[in-house]
Amino acid sequence: MPTRVHEFDWPDRAVVGTIGLPGARTFYLQVRSGTQLVSVALEKQQSALLAEKIDEILDQLITVEGNPFSVPTSTPPELVDNDQLETVQEHFRTGAMSLGWDPATAQVIIEAYPISDLEDDDDVAPPPEDEAQDTEMLLVRMPVGSARAFAKRTREVVGAGRPACPLCGYPIDADGHTCTAAEG
Numbered sequence: 001m002p003t004r005v006h007e008f009d010w011p012d013r014a015v016v017g018t019i020g021l022p023g024a025r026t027f028y029l030q031v032r033s034g035t036q037l038v039s040v041a042l043e044k045q046q047s048a049l050l051a052e053k054i055d056e057i058l059d060q061l062i063t064v065e066g067n068p069f070s071v072p073t074s075t076p077p078e079l080v081d082n083d084q085l086e087t088v089q090e091h092f093r094t095g096a097m098s099l100g101w102d103p104a105t106a107q108v109i110i111e112a113y114p115i116s117d118l119e120d121d122d123d124v125a126p127p128p129e130d131e132a133q134d135t136e137m138l139l140v141r142m143p144v145g146s147a148r149a150f151a152k153r154t155r156e157v158v159g160a161g162r163p164a165c166p167l168c169g170y171p172i173d174a175d176g177h178t179c180t181a182a183e184g
Contacts, residue, residue, distance in 0.1 A: 006031075006038040006091065007139045010107075014142055016047045016154040017085035022162045023173055029094070029112060030085050031140050037086060040112050040138050041093040044158060051154035053099050054108055054147050061101070061144070069106040071144045079149035092136050108147040112138040 008014065013032040018025040027042040029050075042050075061071045095115035102109055114136055142150065162171035167181035 002135075004136045005139055006036075006136065008033050008036075008038075009141045011140060011142060011146075013081065014110075014140055014146065014150055015081055015083075015085070016042065016050070016150070016157050018157060018160075019085065019088060021174075022160070023171065025161065027157070028085060028088055028090070029110075029138070030088065031138065032086065037089075038091050038138060039085070039088045040114075041090050042112075043094075044161070046094060046097060047154055048158045050097065050099065050110070051151040051158070054151040057099070057101055057108060058144060058148055058151070069103070069144055072148050075149045075152045076145045079145050081149060081153060091138070094138075102141065105141065107141040107143055110138070110140040110142075 008031045011031050011033045013030070016027060016029050018027050020026055025044070027044055027047045028039045029042050029047075030037070030039045032038075058071050061067070061069055062073060092114035094112045096113045098109075098111040100109040100111075101107075162173060164170065165172050165177055165179050165181075168179050170177070170180070
């Protein structure tokens with residue numbers, strides 16, 4: 001089963017954005033280099049965790065004596081990207097993800113893999129070799145400044161959803177909210 005790798009090394013743009021209204025948004029990780037554009041769907045929680053872990057890696061690297069990778073403590077202003085997503089054509093819905101660091105190139109590495117139909121079903125036999133479908137993955141390598149900007153934007157996008165009820169913590173929809181804490 002050959003794997004088609006959508007590989008981006010030093011991309012022109014790498015962002016998380018959404019389509020839809022709060023409460024019904026679809027999250028996308030979108031990466032572009034030149035004319036190559038790939039969009040993969042993510043869950044909100046995957047997006048939030050990705051931003052958190054990127055910041056953790058970068059914050060840890062800052063503590064290395066002399067900060068040899070020139071990791072910025074905040075988002076460089078010239079790397080702020082508040083533009084909408086470009087035309088979205090979903091390549092796959094993300095299942096597993098991995099995050100890493102390449103000290104040789106001073107880049108954060110994101111790998112995204114599609115949800116497998118067989119991931120949680122042990123009773124299903126894999127398809128015969130001649131019927132096996134191609135798989136895909138997204139591989140993104142971005143420098144530290146771009147990674148910091150990516151994490152900041154992702155946190156903002158995740159936080160731009162429905163407000164939380166101050167009593168119960170559940171989201172408040174535009175058409176109302178039945179608070180479970182107020183009922184008690």
